Amino acid sequence: MRLLLRSTSVVLPVLALVACAGGSSYQRRGGASATVDGAAPATPYADAAAAKAAFTRSDGPVTATLYDAAWIRLEPDPASAPQRYPEYFEGYTTIGVSLRTDNFVQPTKETYVLEDSTGQRVSTSPEKYRGDTLRGFGPRHAAEFTLVFPHVLSKDVAWVKLTRVGDGGGVVQWDLR
Numbered sequence: 001m002r003l004l005l006r007s008t009s010v011v012l013p014v015l016a017l018v019a020c021a022g023g024s025s026y027q028r029r030g031g032a033s034a035t036v037d038g039a040a041p042a043t044p045y046a047d048a049a050a051a052k053a054a055f056t057r058s059d060g061p062v063t064a065t066l067y068d069a070a071w072i073r074l075e076p077d078p079a080s081a082p083q084r085y086p087e088y089f090e091g092y093t094t095i096g097v098s099l100r101t102d103n104f105v106q107p108t109k110e111t112y113v114l115e116d117s118t119g120q121r122v123s124t125s126p127e128k129y130r131g132d133t134l135r136g137f138g139p140r141h142a143a144e145f146t147l148v149f150p151h152v153l154s155k156d157v158a159w160v161k162l163t164r165v166g167d168g169g170g171v172v173q174w175d176l177r
Contacts, residue, residue: 048074055174057162061101061139062170064162067094093151093160097126100139101168105131107143110166114149117158122149123165 045051051071057064067088072081082089093114099105107129115121129145153160158177164170 045070057172059172060170061099061168062164062172063098064172065096066174087148093149093153095147095162097145097147099143101141102139104141105143107145110164112147113163113165114151114160116160118156120151122151124149
C-alpha cells in the first residue's frame with residue numbers, strides 16, 4: 001500500500017531510490033546499484049526478486065526496501081510502473097516499510113529520518129498505514145506503509161540511511177558506490 005507523507009523540508013525532484021518489505025534474512029546495511037541522476041545504469045540483476053532483495057534492509061523491527069528502477073523494470077508489465085509507483089517516477093526517494101513489533105504501533109505518530117553522505121537530512125511520517133495483529137511466536141503486531149521523501153539522489157550520494165525515531169528504533173543503510 002502506497003502512502004503519501006508530509007515532510008519537513010522543501011520538495012526537490014530527481015530520480016530516487018526505492019524500498020519495500022522483506023524478510024529477516026536481509027541485512028542492516030549493504031551495497032545496492034541504484035539508478036540515480038547523473039550515474040551509469042544500475043548493475044543488472046537476474047530477476048525481480050533478486051533485484052528487490054538487493055534493495056531490502058532490516059534492523060530490529062524495521063524492514064525497508066528502497067524503490068529503484070533496477071527492480072521495478074523487472075516486474076511484470078514494466079510499462080505500467082509509473083502508475084504503480086507514481087512518487088518514485090516523480091523524482092522522490094521512496095521506501096516501502098514493514099514494522100514487526102511486540103507492542104501496538106502507530107507509524108503515523110512516529111518520525112522517519114532520511115540522510116545521505118552529502119549531508120542532506122529530511123524527515124517525514126506516514127499519513128496512513130495498514131496494520132494487523134499477528135499470530136504465533138515472535139512479534140505480535142505488523143504495520144505496512146510507504147515513506148516518500150523530497151530528496152535528491154544523485155551520483156554524488158555514496159550512501160543513504162533511514163532511521164526510525166520510535167519505540168524499538170531501527171536504522172538501515174544503502175551503500176550506493
